Amino acid sequence: MKKISISVLTAISVLLASLALNPVEAAQADASVEEKAETRETVNKNFRDIQGHWAQAAINDAIQRGYVDGYPDGRFLPNHQVSRAEFIKMAVSAMDIELGSSSSGSWYTPYVKAAESAGIYKAGDFANNQLTQRMTREEMSKLAVKALGYKDVEDKQWMYLASKDGIISGTAPGVISPQGTTTRAQAIAVIERLLQVKNGKELPVDKYAVAAAEVYWHKTNIFSVAPEIFNGPDNNNNSGIKSWKISNMKFSGKDGTTLLVEELLAINWNDPKDPNRSLLPSKNELSYRTYSGDWAKFTDDLKCYVVVVKARIVINKNPKGYPITDRVNLQIHGYNGVPTGNSLIMPSVIESSNPRKKVYGLVIPKEKFSTDGSLRISIESISAGAPIISQVLSRSILIK
Numbered sequence: 001m002k003k004i005s006i007s008v009l010t011a012i013s014v015l016l017a018s019l020a021l022n023p024v025e026a027a028q029a030d031a032s033v034e035e036k037a038e039t040r041e042t043v044n045k046n047f048r049d050i051q052g053h054w055a056q057a058a059i060n061d062a063i064q065r066g067y068v069d070g071y072p073d074g075r076f077l078p079n080h081q082v083s084r085a086e087f088i089k090m091a092v093s094a095m096d097i098e099l100g101s102s103s104s105g106s107w108y109t110p111y112v113k114a115a116e117s118a119g120i121y122k123a124g125d126f127a128n129n130q131l132t133q134r135m136t137r138e139e140m141s142k143l144a145v146k147a148l149g150y151k152d153v154e155d156k157q158w159m160y161l162a163s164k165d166g167i168i169s170g171t172a173p174g175v176i177s178p179q180g181t182t183t184r185a186q187a188i189a190v191i192e193r194l195l196q197v198k199n200g201k202e203l204p205v206d207k208y209a210v211a212a213a214e215v216y217w218h219k220t221n222i223f224s225v226a227p228e229i230f231n232g233p234d235n236n237n238n239s240g241i242k243s244w245k246i247s248n249m250k251f252s253g254k255d256g257t258t259l260l261v262e263e264l265l266a267i268n269w270n271d272p273k274d275p276n277r278s279l280l281p282s283k284n285e286l287s288y289r290t291y292s293g294d295w296a297k298f299t300d301d302l303k304c305y306v307v308v309v310k311a312r313i314v315i316n317k318n319p320k321g322y323p324i325t326d327r328v329n330l331q332i333h334g335y336n337g338v339p340t341g342n343s344l345i346m347p348s349v350i351e352s353s354n355p356r357k358k359v360y361g362l363v364i365p366k367e368k369f370s371t372d373g374s375l376r377i378s379i380e381s382i383s384a385g386a387p388i389i390s391q392v393l394s395r396s397i398l399i400k
């Protein structure tokens with residue numbers, strides 16, 4: 001009787017020890033490579049917690065590829081958080097990066113060294129060197145972008161590049177959650193998409209995620225929301241998106257009065273699902289100044305973008321000369337032509353009659369306009385006799 005009890009307790013102890021492992025270690029301890037290869041298809045069908053899951057197809061593919069497995073109790077735990085080390089292990093295994101020999105260190109040491117050799121990870125890529133800590137979505141994007149071979153990437157640009165290539169999508173419309181946790185399902189989805197892009201496949205893109213990632217990167221989304229206006233094919237290394245510099249968003253006049261641009265957003269008026277459309281009042285509360293000086297209401301069929309700016313004076317050396325400190329003048333130069341009536345063929349000032357949704361900026365046309373070949377976006381102080389303080393934020397080649 002004692003022998004039976006000891007055997008049962010031993011079995012329970014082994015099972016509990018296995019369940020206490022992280023998903024990668026549990027998968028490694030579950031069976032030999034040969035046994036897993038023979039039973040993978042059967043076990044795959046029995047993972048009860050992936051049935052109907054949004055990532056079920058990607059998880060199935062990952063299991064078939066052999067770079068991830070489930071728990072020995074028949075669960076996969078798709079919503080379990082992934083550590084940095086676990087993601088590196090999965091990415092290295094999925095991309096068939098050769099492992100070197102390692103006689104010391106943690107279970108993940110060979111995978112980390114392989115990732116370093118392949119150029120997809122280096123010490124210092126994370127805020128600290130704790131590889132067993134949870135991985136954020138931004139960190140996951142960083143490794144994915146490196147695996148795609150991008151060079152000279154700016155700080156916070158990782159999620160923009162990953163979303164632009166279809167590697168990641170938003171957690172909600174227009175929300176990218178850089179510091180959000182990474183789950184097993186999310187990690188697998190990203191790795192599966194990464195493999196597809198590396199094989200030359202063009203993936204569908206979440207345009208709202210791209211725009212949000214652009215704002216996270218350099219505080220504007222004009223190049224994603226209105227690319228045909230501000231980032232067309234004629235732009236080069238000194239124009240379009242490459243002309244935008246974060247350093248230009250804070251600038252000063254000769255007397256030390258300093259302006260700060262916090263955001264410059266383009267909103268697609270003709271896209272009711274545009275996440276930033278909520279910043280604008282209804283069409284009956286939003287007007288633009290016409291050529292004659294009157295105000296015309298927005299309509300559903302007005303083909304346009306609304307460009308709004310959030311900026312302020314942060315250091316005011318001349319309060320009388322710069323009495324308005326909570327907003328600025330937004331200018332877009334380069335449009336030409338002569339508007340008539342209510343026609344919208346060049347930038348026009350907007351006005352909101354909704355006191356809860358005051359916006360400052362311009363409306364620009366999508367059609368029936370012409371330019372001098374170049375568009376320049378600039379910010380100017382609102383002055384009362386004092387010298388105007390201005391800064392050009394971007395230059396775009398647009399021949400139309």
